[in-house]
Amino acid sequence: MTGHPKILNVELGSKSYPIFIGSELLTQKSFITDHIHGQQVMIVSNTTVAPLYLDQVARQLDEYNVEFIILPDGEQYKTLETVNTIFDALLKSKFDRTSTLIALGGGVVGDITGFAAASYQRGINFIQIPTTLLSQVDSSVGGKTGVNHDLGKNMIGAFFQPKAVIIDVNTLDTLNDREFSAGMAEVIKYGLLGNADFLSMIEENIELIMNRDKDLITDVIFRSCEDKAQIVALDEFENGKRALLNLGHTFGHGIENTFGYGVYLHGEAVSIGMHMAAMLSMLEGDLSKEDINRIQNLLSKANLPTTIKKSMDSESLIKAMSLDKKSIDGNIRLVLLKSIGDSLITGSYSKENFNTVVSNFCH
CATH class of the missing domain: 3.40.50.1970 (Rossmann fold)
Incomplete structure (x- = not known):
């Protein structure tokens, strides 16, 4: 090479x-x-x-x-x-x-x-x-x-x-193992939001990837960058489709901001955020329980957290999320999954379902 x-x-x-x-x-x-x-x-x-x-x-x-x-x-x-x-x-x-x-x-x-x-x-x-x-x-x-x-x-x-x-x-x-896993959160994100074939490839090879097989890692980086580059080329200034790249990030940024930067690595917070977004997508009727298990299983195999381990007040998290750049007039807009490999950005979700997800993850 x-x-x-x-x-x-x-x-x-x-x-x-x-x-x-x-x-x-x-x-x-x-x-x-x-x-x-x-x-x-x-x-x-x-x-x-x-x-x-x-x-x-x-x-x-x-x-x-x-x-x-x-x-x-x-x-x-x-x-x-x-x-x-x-x-x-x-x-x-x-x-x-x-x-x-x-x-x-x-x-x-x-x-x-x-x-x-x-x-x-x-x-x-x-x-x-x-x-x-x-x-x-x-x-x-x-x-x-x-x-x-x-x-x-x-x-x-x-x-x-x-x-x-x-x-x-x-x-x-x-790179230490924790930081490597944090990077895998963003890799898995590309599969979830718009590339189901890529996600399947990651699932099939997750053990080799986590063992840092050079050829596989090179391919994973290339395909991740390729997915991002295609979206950026269409929407450089995040006026539309580029916001999909924030799957898990609104929840994740809220977690980082509430705990203070450094308690969770960015990728770790995004991993939890993707699980939260998936749970909300299920409550909204778009994902199945099997889909949730599949997502959680892959994140776990990448040694990423899927739950908030420390005590967190739900009101504090919601307040932090309301400061997200995608929020408009106080409405928290989220990237949700219509199916694995198909996503949308929306503010039109059930607030009751949203509050249920937040309260279930905060304790």
Whole structure:
């Protein structure tokens, strides 16, 4: 696989860009340098990823003026204050409009770096090098950037597309099991919301995937990115169909926000959220009990939670969910399942059924 990655293009007219997926891509210069414009490059990473991969990336950039900024690791640092540390570094080093930011890390690093790139001098070049499964299949693709606020997740940000996404599956060798499972929540999401054949493939191969079979993982990442890229190409700014990608996320973001960022990993909260959305879909008459068991079984085989383990007040969760970006005039809009592989976004569901699901999961 070395030197011959799978290539997927995100088709967005003048903002189109390639996604490269393969092994040992970080040791091959051109994947990065082909997408750098000026001479000034700043690599943004964190305290976990930088010791593992920063030198490897920097070695490919010896002809550039390269600087680094190393952020603390964790969702709780996805804030405006952290973004401001990047602005400080860019300004102190006199980075100009031809500069390039490189995000080297997971979803938090990618979201923060992308938002800094979108904002600095009203927009500079940036490249995504995602190092976690979750960021490889989801957050690095599609141009959503931003930070959290105490009152809501991802409420401050911008749509800003990278110049390229470079996915080296070898970075998953150093990813811990909990983070790998968190990424699988987003993989399973693609199957549930619009690709029943993909879901069946995951079910048939879940043990090998969880054992990190390289060929299977590469295929899983490619197919996940392919599904997302097709939706993003149709709806870059989430005015319609792209909102389907939030299956489980409104419940999940509410869980994250209520407990505080970091108690549940994003993928873990989304897993619980998908189970909640499936339960509501069943109460609405669209899914069967067998469908629920199938979904719960697959999430469990991916070592993901399907219930809220800690005590949570239902009113607090509903209040947090009402702050979701999809809410309109206080009406919480949700992605629900008409069947496995077929989804819709709606605010027209029984509030009694909704309250039943929330109270059953909160205790």
